Structures are given as C-alpha cells and as structure tokens.
Amino acid sequence: MPAPRAPRGICEPSPNPSGRTLPLKVLGVNDGGGGGGGGRPRAVKPSRASRWRAGVLILVHVLIAAHIVQWWYSGRDGGVRSTLSPIEPSESMYTLRDGAVNAGFVVFAVGILSTVLLGRWFCGWACHVVALQDLCAWMMKKCGVYPKPFRTRLLLWVPLILALYMFVWPTFHRLALTPGFEAAGVEMPLWMGRSAPFPGFEGHFVVEDFWATFPPWYIAVPFLFICGFVTVYFLGGKGFCTYGCPYGGFFAPLDRFSPGRIVVNEDCHQCGHCTAACTSNVRVHEEVRDYGAVVDPGCMKCLDCVSVCPNGALSFSFTAPAVLKRPASDAARERRKQPSRLYDMELRHEVWLLAFFLAALFSIRGWLDMVPLLLAAGLASVVTFGVWKTFGLWRDPNVRAQNIQLKLKGRVRPAGWVWVLLTIAMVGVCAWSAWTRSLHWRAELKWATTLGVGSQAPYTPGFVAPPGVRREAEGALELLRRAGPRGEGGWGWSHTGHRLRVRAWLELVVGDYASAERSIAAIFDAERRVDPVLSADLLKIGAALGRTPEATAAVFDGLIASRERPGALYLGRAVLAGMMGDHAKALELAPKALDEGPASDPATISNTLKLMLQMGLVADATSIAERAVELRPKNTDLRFTLALAYVFGERPDDAVRELGRVLERRPEDLASLTLMAQVLDAMEKPEEAKAYAERIRKIHERSSGAGAR
Numbered sequence: 200m201p202a203p204r205a206p207r208g209i210c211e212p213s214p215n216p217s218g219r220t221l222p223l224k225v226l227g228v229n230d231g232g233g234g235g236g237g238g239r240p241r242a243v244k245p246s247r248a249s250r251w252r253a254g255v256l257i258l259v260h261v262l263i264a265a266h267i268v269q270w271w272y273s274g275r276d277g278g279v280r281s282t283l284s285p286i287e288p289s290e291s292m293y294t295l296r297d298g299a300v301n302a303g304f305v306v307f308a309v310g311i312l313s314t315v316l317l318g319r320w321f322c323g324w325a326c327h328v329v330a331l332q333d334l335c336a337w338m339m340k341k342c343g344v345y346p347k348p349f350r351t352r353l354l355l356w357v358p359l360i361l362a363l364y365m366f367v368w369p370t371f372h373r374l375a376l377t378p379g380f381e382a383a384g385v386e387m388p389l390w391m392g393r394s395a396p397f398p399g400f401e402g403h404f405v406v407e408d409f410w411a412t413f414p415p416w417y418i419a420v421p422f423l424f425i426c427g428f429v430t431v432y433f434l435g436g437k438g439f440c441t442y443g444c445p446y447g448g449f450f451a452p453l454d455r456f457s458p459g460r461i462v463v464n465e466d467c468h469q470c471g472h473c474t475a476a477c478t479s480n481v482r483v484h485e486e487v488r489d490y491g492a493v494v495d496p497g498c499m500k501c502l503d504c505v506s507v508c509p510n511g512a513l514s515f516s517f518t519a520p521a522v523l524k525r526p527a528s529d530a531a532r533e534r535r536k537q538p539s540r541l542y543d544m545e546l547r548h549e550v551w552l553l554a555f556f557l558a559a560l561f562s563i564r565g566w567l568d569m570v571p572l573l574l575a576a577g578l579a580s581v582v583t584f585g586v587w588k589t590f591g592l593w594r595d596p597n598v599r600a601q602n603i604q605l606k607l608k609g610r611v612r613p614a615g616w617v618w619v620l621l622t623i624a625m626v627g628v629c630a631w632s633a634w635t636r637s638l639h640w641r642a643e644l645k646w647a648t649t650l651g652v653g654s655q656a657p658y659t660p661g662f663v664a665p666p667g668v669r670r671e672a673e674g675a676l677e678l679l680r681r682a683g684p685r686g687e688g689g690w691g692w693s694h695t696g697h698r699l700r701v702r703a704w705l706e707l708v709v710g711d712y713a714s715a716e717r718s719i720a721a722i723f724d725a726e727r728r729v730d731p732v733l734s735a736d737l738l739k740i741g742a743a744l745g746r747t748p749e750a751t752a753a754v755f756d757g758l759i760a761s762r763e764r765p766g767a768l769y770l771g772r773a774v775l776a777g778m779m780g781d782h783a784k785a786l787e788l789a790p791k792a793l794d795e796g797p798a799s800d801p802a803t804i805s806n807t808l809k810l811m812l813q814m815g816l817v818a819d820a821t822s823i824a825e826r827a828v829e830l831r832p833k834n835t836d837l838r839f840t841l842a843l844a845y846v847f848g849e850r851p852d853d854a855v856r857e858l859g860r861v862l863e864r865r866p867e868d869l870a871s872l873t874l875m876a877q878v879l880d881a882m883e884k885p886e887e888a889k890a891y892a893e894r895i896r897k898i899h900e901r902s903s904g905a906g907a908r
C-alpha cells in the first residue's frame with residue numbers, strides 16, 4: 200500500500216540524491232505552532248495577502264490592456280494612432296541612449312526610489328513577470344508539481360551583470376570610455392563600438408507605434424513560456440527574478456538599504472510556516488530569529504509570511520536597513536558563521552556554469568535577429584540548467600530534474616536520454632547563433648572601415664575604391680554571404696533591413712551596381728515602410744549604371760507592382776518622371792506616395808509635399824501638410840514642410856508662426872533659421888531677420904571651432 204501523501208502546504212525534508220537536504224520543519228501546536236492538533240504537523244493556512252496581491256496584479260494587467268485598447272482606438276478615424284509611451288522599465292534604455300524621457304523611465308525611477316524607501320514592493324505587487332511566474336507556479340501546484348528552487352552563489356550575480364550591461368555600460372561608454380580614448384589621443388578599436396554624442400533630454404511621452412520597441416508575438420509568446428513555465432519549473436517559483444531579471448539586478452541590492460522590512464515580535468515560536476509560505480525562497484523564520492527582521496534582498500514584500508503566521512508575530516515596519524543589521528545575539532552570530540544555505544553544486548562547478556551562462560546569453564541574444572536580452576537571459580538559464588543536469592547524468596548514479604527521474608542507480612532512463620538530446624539541440628542552437636553573429640560582427644567591422652570613401656562617391660560613374668577599401672568590402676561581403684540564408688549560399692539566416700543596407704553599400708563600393716540594386720529591392724521587403732532615401736539611391740544607381748531613364752523607370756514600376764503599399768517608391772518614380780520631362784505623370788504619381796493618407800510616415804510626407812510644391816501643387820500640398828501637422832503636432836519636419844507650403848502660398852505670417860514652433864523644439868535647426876531669416880527679410884523686418892542671421896553665424900562659428908579642435 201503506498202504511503203499516504205503529506206498534506207498540502209506542509210514542508211518536509213525530501214530525500215536528495217546528492218545526500219544533501221534542506222531541513223525545514225513545520226511544527227505543530229505542541230511544538231509552538233499555535234492552534235489545536237496534539238503535536239501533529241499543522242498545515243500552513245492559506246495566505247490572504249496572496250489574494251490581495253493577485254487582485255492588484257490582475258488590475259495591473261487590466262490597465263495594460265486598457266492602454267493597448269486606447270492606442271488602437273485612437274486611430275479609428277483613419278488618423279494616426281497615438282498613446283502614452285509603454286510603461287515598461289526597459290524603455291529607460293532609450294532615455295539613457297537617446298535622451299528620450301518616457302513613461303517607462305519615470306516608472307523605473309519611481310520603482311527604484313520606492314525600493315530604497317520601502318523595499319521591493321514594486322517587484323511583488325506591480326511586475327507582470329512576477330504575476331506570470333506566480334500564475335505558472337499556482338497552475339503547477341494544481342497539477343501536483345512543486346518546483347524546487349535552484350540554489351547557487353554565482354548565478355545570483357547574473358541580474359546585476361545584465362543591469363549593468365543594459366543601463367550602465369552605454370552611459371559609461373559615452374561619458375568615460377570615448378572621452379578617455381580621445382584624451383589619450385588613441386583611436387578607439389572598432390570592436391568597442393561608437394557612441395553618438397548625447398543629444399540632451401527631451402520628453403517622449405506620446406508614441407504612435409506602441410509596438411515599435413516590443414518584440415513581435417512569435418517572440419513574445421516563447422518569452423512568456425520560457426520566463427513563466429520553464430524557469431519556474433527548473434529554477435523555482437521566482438526563478439526568473441533570481442537569475443534572469445536585470446531590473447532585479449538593481450532592486451535587490453537597493454532593497455538592502457531600505458528601512459522598510461518584515462519584522463518580528465516576541466510571539467514567534469519558530470514554527471517555520473512563514474518559510475514554507477515564502478515563494479521567494481527566503482528562510483524567514485531563521486532571519487527573523489537571528490536579525491529580528493527579514494534581511495534577504497529576495498524578499499518582495501508579498502506579505503504571505505505575515506498572513507500565514509499562526510501567532511501574528513510578523514508585520515511590515517520600518518527598522519534599520521539590512522546593510523546595518525547585525526545578528527541579535529552571540530548564538531545568532533555563531534549560527535550565521537555557518538553556511539546559511541545549502542547549494543545545489545560545488546563552487547568550482549558554479550564558476551564553469553556562470554561562464555557557460557554568459558557565453559550562452561551573448562550567443563543566443565539576437566538569434567535570427569529576433570531574441571531580445573530578457574528572453575536570451577531566460578533561454579540561457581534553461582540551457583545552463585540543462586547542461587548542468589547532463590553533466591550530472593555523466594557523473595552521478597542518480598539524477599532528478601524536479602519531479603523527472605533522469606537516471607536511477609546508474610541507469611539513464613528514457614527521460615534522461617530525451618533530456619540529453621534536448622540539451623544538445625539547445626547548445627547547438629547557441630553555437631549556430633554565436634557563429635552567425637560573429638560573422639555579422641566581423642562584417643560590420645570591415646564595413647565601418649569602408650565608410651571613409653564618402654557617402655556619395657560610390658554613386659559617381661567611374662568610381663573605383665582604393666585597393667585597401669575594396670579588399671575590406673570584398674571580405675565583408677564574403678562574411679555576409681556565409682552568414683546569409685541557405686538560398687544565398689550561407690549557413691545563417693535572412694538579413695535584416697540594416698544588414699541589407701550594409702550589403703548594398705559594400706556592393707556599391709566594389710562597383711557591383713546590379714547586386715546593390717537587388718539588395719535595395721530586398722530592403723523594401725524586409726522593412727515595413729519604404730524609405731524615401733532608398734528610392735533616391737535607386738535613382739542614383741540607375742544614373743551610375745548609365746541606364747536609360749526608361750530602364751530605371753521599369754525597375755521602379757516592377758517594384759511598385761510587387762508591393763501592397765509602395766509608399767515612397769511612388770515618390771522616386773514621380774521624381775524620375777519629372778526628370779524625364781513627363782510632368783503629367785509626375786503630378787499623377789506624387790500624391791500616391793501618401794498611400795496611407797496623412798498617416799504615412801513623416802519622411803515620405805515631407806519629401807512628397809516638397810516635390811508637390813516644386814510642381815506647383817501648392818493648395819493640395821498645404822492642405823495635406825496642415826492635416827499631417829494636426830495629426831502629429833510635435834513632428835518638426837512636418838511643421839517645417841507646412842511653413843514651406845505657406846511660403847509657396849505667399850502666407851508669410853503663417854510661415855513665421857510655424858517656423859517659430861519648430862525653433863521652440865529645435866532652436867539650432869539651420870534650415871528653419873535660414874528660412875525664417877529669409878521670410879522676415881521679405882516681410883521687410885530687417886532687424887528680426889538680422890537676429891536670426893546672427894544665430895546662424897554663431898552656430899557655424901561654434902561648429903567650425905569644434906572641428907578645428
């Protein structure tokens with residue numbers, strides 16, 4: 200007869216194949232656990248706090264859904280969708296890189312500040328990944344699966360490493376590394392990358408493309424699966440928070456400085472219910488015994504321990520921060536000298552695994568040009584765990600992964616072989632990704648060395664690159680070929696729009712215009728919008744090839760016919776028609792470039808309207824520009840184009856008003872300053888015109904001074 204199963208919620212030491220156990224006893228009433236039961240272990244009562252927390256997290260998701268719905272419906276009249284920028288801490292990267300202060304940055308800053316003051320409430324009560332992990336853990340428990348936490352010393356540092364890489368390294372690169380190389384008069388190696396000068400902070404709270412900074416659904420769904428079920432199953436209830444979350448990399452150390460903590464009173468009987476209830480793997484009863492408070496930075500203030508304590512001994516309160524806490528007695532001090540946790544592996548193995556994790560992380564990140572950092576962290580955690588267990592299969596007689604028996608009494612079971620095969624497959628994917636990405640990286644280093652020939656030179660008929668530049672370009676093209684898809688003779692994957700641009704440039708440098716033209720056509724397919732610059736490139740290639748205008752027009756017509764939304768291709772075709780003297784055709788084609796109406800991309804609208812103005816379609820261009828500005832009031836390019844339309848329409852007062860608004864946002868925009876000076880001069884306001892001319896002179900003076908330095 201099988202032994203009766205322990206009641207749910209009772210934490211007992213379980214046999215461990217390695218011989219190590221994690222002792223945690225949950226006492227009954229006669230042992231001090233409170234309540235009736237005559238010494239029987241007493242079940243940990245359900246946490247009421249967890250219901251409140253579930254309610255708050257559901258509310259967070261309802262608000263996220265409402266945000267998306269509001270964005271979607273904002274464009275229902277055929278206009279431009281717009282909404283508050285995503286309230287997601289990762290958006291802070293754009294604040295640090297581009298100076299775009301957005302809602303995500305504000306929320307992250309509030310989260311950091313609140314953690315310093317109150318502890319990690321933000322993690323426990325507002326994070327959608329915590330909600331996902333809790334949901335997965337809850338569903339697993341419903342199926343009788345109780346994930347055991349994975350305990351290591353070194354992998355705990357991964358979140359901090361990720362946080363520094365995401366948020367600190369770019370700023371360090373720009374503010375310290377780049378000036379350091381400049382001051383030393385040494386050229387920075389290309390592999391270190393380049394930092395653009397910081398443009399200054401600017402509010403960026405309204406966005407049109409809400410999804411622009413999020414991965415597509417076919418990445419988001421695996422992300423949710425990996426960071427939810429897989430990490431919870433293999434690494435424990437807060438596996439992603441502990442080993443993969445870069446925000447946790449900041450929140451955890453900051454929590455140690457917070458005075459807001461879970462504290463204990465004299466009613467504690469060391470029953471251990473709190474530790475049994477804690478899904479953050481905190482040894483609550485031991486910490487409150489030795490410090491009088493929870494000091495573990497993994498505590499997310501979920502209040503489950505407070506809620507389940509049968510003696511009402513715990514509460515949230517303000518006390519000395521964890522960094523200042525010392526063991527409360529000599530006995531506590533002695534106990535704290537012992538290792539407080541038992542780890543799942545030896546330190547030397549952890550060193551290897553940390554190295555493997557980092558290699559897997561940077562290999563799998565960008566796999567297929569799609570895997571973002573957080574998903575890469577989740578995948579790398581899982582691959583590392585798989586490798587560790589596979590190593591155990593080779594070394595140990597008995598191996599389990601949670602409740603899956605992989606090897607028993609020296610015999611690898613079928614599940615063990617499946618495990619090995621899956622691990623080999625995952626390691627193979629990492630290796631493939633690393634190989635392909637190394638080719639991309641080397642190709643881009645070579646590409647960077649070819650840029651010195653000048654952006655327009657390769658379009659000049661008869662251009663021949665210097666031999667060294669040509670060699671680099673040919674080398675880069677070969678690397679890109681090997682990193683490309685099988686259909687192009689490579690072993691990698693399809694190129695992104697950016698890499699196709701790199702390839703097109705390299706092909707121009709080596710004089711292979713026909714291939715460059717094909718690469719540009721491929722960019723149209725790889726990118727959603729058709730960039731007006733690419734249309735211009737096609738025109739220039741046609742000219743460099745000495746092709747007849749009719750032949751170039753045929754190329755455009757073919758591309759237009761093959762695309763659902765040709766956008767700026769119409770613009771290029773209209774320019775070509777104008778150059779060929781076919782003004783009627785140009786007049787017919789130009790407005791078609793606005794194939795999404797005033798919601799087309801701003802660059803296409805601006806360029807199309809400028810073309811229409813040159814062709815004399817002033818009234819049409821003005822009304823389209825007015826509507827476009829109405830839809831995107833903060834877009835300075837569109838506003839400048841509207842000012843230009845007013846100039847063409849002989850409405851100087853309106854032009855001055857619009858230019859003034861452009862200059863409020865971009866006070867050093869030379870095109871606007873110049874046009875303003877010209878318009879004011881034409882309006883016979885010489886003093887005001889002179890003031891703008893003076894501003895232009897100072898900008899030129901400053902930039903030539905900087906150039907001389």
Ligand code: SF4
Binds near residue numbers: 471509512513
């Ligand atoms: S604080 Fe923890 S160990 Fe102490 S009585 Fe409460 S549940 Fe038991």
Ligand code: SF4
Binds near residue numbers: 478500502
């Ligand atoms: S120590 Fe208590 S409040 Fe902190 S995470 Fe664990 S159960 Fe929640």
